[in-house]
Amino acid sequence: MPARLSATRTRTALRTSARTSVDLLLVLLMVTAGLWLLGRMWPVVWPLVVALFLTTLTWPMARFLRRHGWAPALAASVVTVVSLVIAAGVVALIAVPVTSQSGELVDGVIAGIKHLREWAAGPPLNIDDTEITKALDSAVDRLQNSMGATVSAVVTGVGTVINGVVTAVLAVFLMFFFLKDGPRFLPWLTRQLPGRLAVHVPTVAERGWDTLGAFIRSQALVGLIDAVLIGLGLWILDVPLVLPLSVLTFVSAFVPVIGALFAGFVAVLIALVSNGLTDALIVLAIIVGVQQLEGNVFQPMIQSRGLGLHAAVILLAVTLGGSLAGIVGSLLAVPASALIAVVWNYIREQLGEPEEGPEDTGATLADPAAS
Numbered sequence: 001m002p003a004r005l006s007a008t009r010t011r012t013a014l015r016t017s018a019r020t021s022v023d024l025l026l027v028l029l030m031v032t033a034g035l036w037l038l039g040r041m042w043p044v045v046w047p048l049v050v051a052l053f054l055t056t057l058t059w060p061m062a063r064f065l066r067r068h069g070w071a072p073a074l075a076a077s078v079v080t081v082v083s084l085v086i087a088a089g090v091v092a093l094i095a096v097p098v099t100s101q102s103g104e105l106v107d108g109v110i111a112g113i114k115h116l117r118e119w120a121a122g123p124p125l126n127i128d129d130t131e132i133t134k135a136l137d138s139a140v141d142r143l144q145n146s147m148g149a150t151v152s153a154v155v156t157g158v159g160t161v162i163n164g165v166v167t168a169v170l171a172v173f174l175m176f177f178f179l180k181d182g183p184r185f186l187p188w189l190t191r192q193l194p195g196r197l198a199v200h201v202p203t204v205a206e207r208g209w210d211t212l213g214a215f216i217r218s219q220a221l222v223g224l225i226d227a228v229l230i231g232l233g234l235w236i237l238d239v240p241l242v243l244p245l246s247v248l249t250f251v252s253a254f255v256p257v258i259g260a261l262f263a264g265f266v267a268v269l270i271a272l273v274s275n276g277l278t279d280a281l282i283v284l285a286i287i288v289g290v291q292q293l294e295g296n297v298f299q300p301m302i303q304s305r306g307l308g309l310h311a312a313v314i315l316l317a318v319t320l321g322g323s324l325a326g327i328v329g330s331l332l333a334v335p336a337s338a339l340i341a342v343v344w345n346y347i348r349e350q351l352g353e354p355e356e357g358p359e360d361t362g363a364t365l366a367d368p369a370a371s
Helices: 007-040 042-067 072-121 129-145 147-192 197-236 242-252 258-275 277-303 311-351
Strands: none
Touching: 007 042, 042 072, 042 147, 042 197, 072 147, 072 242, 147 197, 197 242, 197 258, 197 277, 197 311, 242 258, 258 277
16 A cells, blocks of 8 residues: 655655755856856956966966065066067967968869869769859859948957957956966955955965966966877978967867867868878878877876866866857866866865764863863
8 A cells, every 4th residue: 555645744845845946046046147247247357367377377487486586576577578479489480381381272272172173073973064163153142242241240350359459468467467466365365355254265266276277287288298299290291381280289278179179170171182181081090199198198197186077077068168158168168167166175175064083972062171
């Protein structure tokens, strides 16, 4: 005979579910309000985030100079100037090969298109030049009809470039101030917060900074190894634009999973256009091999315990970030997830029950004078 439901337990379960649902709705409402406020403040938040990334990369150099007696302002100035010089040198090293080899790349694209037309004209497609010409004319007509949208897109692109330049300049200035006055931040924050917040918030901020620095520096080292190995393979195969492709591989390492796929696709495409199918397949094999070494050897060795995030969590975070905010979302997804994990672990530490030792069997409110 089935057991009868207890009215008291049923009411208690329903009330508990209702209170939990209200609490979750309030939390979701607070998160939504925070994200909305973050979106409204994004023109200020984005340069701040970029500056924090740059600071994590350059802070070891500034800390080294400060420990050897350099004044904070002087150390920050030197590190900022050196970083700008390195960035300018990287841009120059990329621009010169691209400019010098652009003609070869264009010729390769034209030859590839010609080869594709010859292949389409044969079996099984049997598409003659007349049909291809009609398709090209139709594409040109559509492009002319959408000239207004094209101009609008160009204007939007120019605005994006201007915003990028402003963001970069502002991020450099913020990086200088972070390098100069960063160690004063946590003591200042402790003095501003009341009660237990003066302990909890600085502790979480310090752990978050350590996690962010570990992520940026480890990704930079892994990206450098990938860039050197893949660039060496491209150089041996005499693929054009070796240096720009190596730099792209290094930069894309900061966007896990998706970045590697994008950089690999570009390298294989250029190898296919310039050197043919055989070299493109070899480049693909090199990239797959390097990515396997990265995932199974480099990252476990360099990051050690690292961020404490499962690979599936990283993949889902990158996918969600890309769907919500494009490239910027993909870039910020993993460090944001790592910071959320830091906050969650700290909350668990504070809410967890203390472990009782072999002598913790007496009263917990004993008189301090008796100890």
